Amino acid sequence: MVQNLVGNAIKAVKETIPDDWRRQQIEDDDDESDEDRPVFGEVFIRYRFKNGQHIIEVEDTGPGMSLETAERILAGKARSQWDKGSGSGWGLKIVLELAGTHDAKVSIDSELGKGSTFRIAMPHCGD
16 A cells, blocks of 8 residues: 555656756766755655554655545545556555555545645554
8 A cells, every 4th residue: 555655656746847857867867966966856654653543644745636636536536647657547546445444544635736645544453
């Protein structure tokens, strides 16, 4: 589940990288160290245990999405439409199905132009 959310976050961040910068990097790949390259986006992964729940968050600084899009994703009726990435469209649907088999809840906080946070809250099993 986490692997899919991280992969999607990376694809979202790639959407914010200007095409001209990307082309220039291909031409000048050996000219700059990684420390000198600009940062166009970030992906953060967090885990915490709170109130009997294992909470995993994957946050990105990509383009974000509307509330309507987030609701369609959570209903299993949408797939990402990345211009600069690819995928089968099955990943998030499988995440939702796996979460359901573990009584986990998936939620999305997002705002257009500011990125998204996907959250999985899974009840603790056992002692």
